[in-house]
Amino acid sequence: MTLHRIATVAGGAVVVLGLMGTGLWSYLQTAGQRAVATVKENVPIDFEIDRARRMVGNLVPEIRRTMQIIAQEEVEAERLAAQVQQAERKLAQDRQLVLTLKTDLEAARPKYEYGGKTYTPQQLRQDLAAKFARYQVADENVKTLGGMLQAREQRLAATRQKLDTMVATKQQLEIQVEHLQVRLRQIEIAQAAGDARLDATQVSEARTLIDEIQTRLEVAERVLHAEAAQAGEIAIEPPAVDIVQQVQAYFGHGSRAE
Template sequence: MLRKLLVGSAVAALVGGLVFGHEMFSYLRTGAHSVRKAVKAEVPIEFELERARNMVEHLVPDIRHCMHVIAEQQVEVEHLQQQIARREGDLGQQKDAMLTLRNDLDSGKAVFVYASHTYSTKDVKRDLATRFERYKAAEEILKADQKILAAREQNLKANQDKLQGLMQSKKELEVKLEQLQARMETIRAAETVSNLAIDDSQLSQARKLIDDLNKQLDIKQKVLDAEGQFTGLIPVESPETPDTTEDIGAQIDAYFSPQPADAAVVVTE
């Protein structure tokens, strides 16, 4: 299987070289870039936002590690400061002792008494020389410790600034993520409203039905109006009916003229 895959790859590379020539790698890079862009375009924004949020959260271990390193450095600096303070105190005492011995030698005495012990001038000079060499050695150590302290304080300050910047950057990124979240929700809400499909088919059908009913009622009304023009008239076309048009005037006068009261009574009885 592996052999077939290798042979297939070699054949594909050979064919690509023959078709595209020295530009084959350019085509391959362009194709790979296009594929990456297409795949990235298909990734949902929610997924990318969550990925960014996870990246910001991954800053927490770095922040904690930096805090731990800073705490260790602070302890080391404090201990070194205390050590330097002790050395400075010791050197001060050694200096005072040497100056005391030096003043005693200048007094011209041959014998000196310290802590109930007697010492000659030679003993005092030998002791003073030893003290002076030790003092100079301790002073060099103190200077070295001071340089170390300055370097550690500088390193501590740099780490503290780094931690402060890291925490500030994390807060800024969190704010930007919240802004992106709010913006995405706003856009999603706008897309939901714009893509909302309202089914107005029933509304259109109801309007059409009402229009049809109005048309039918209009037709019925016109039919009734047309029929009313030919109802309640005298059937003049019938041949059995005598022609009364000649005395129509007398008939109307007799019908609508008032009758005498007696005649009305007689008729009533």
């Protein structure tokens, strides 16, 4: 073959491909889809029903795992709630003590007596500053714990709802699969009686329902996922120079020991 003929053939091939353009991919894609559809149509319906039944059964481990997660979350939520209640009671006691010391300092007495011991105003002011600093830390800690408890309870409620949805979906799919099994038996009986028209109609309906079931199963298997909330760091501000004014500003004007 001469160089001229080779060039002619190559040029013709380029022209053909150019005429086809992007349509070539469309032809290949259509052919592939038809091949897949042909293979699927040749798969026995009883095999597809068994496959759907197994997919429904595959939801059971996920349901059990979610139940375990819920039980664990319930235990952790109860512990955290008890911790929050205890911290809130201690915080209320500390608040009362801080306000009592603040009120005493505002009286501007030359000395103060507590528990049989006498203290100067400067000593009382230093003690109030230390107690107030600890109170601020405890107050932020209670807020953080409360936020964690709320987030955990919300996550627990969402997981319970997802579990209910998963269980209900599984039950519905089981009923539909069994319904398909009954319809298949009806088709087989009709085939034995020579009724080909019934076979064609119900086979198409059965395959459509199987596709719907498999789609719902694939969606259901991705339902149960949750993210754990992370608590932020507690920022502690140093006490101001005038501890009485700082306590007054923190609790609000008019705050008095009860």
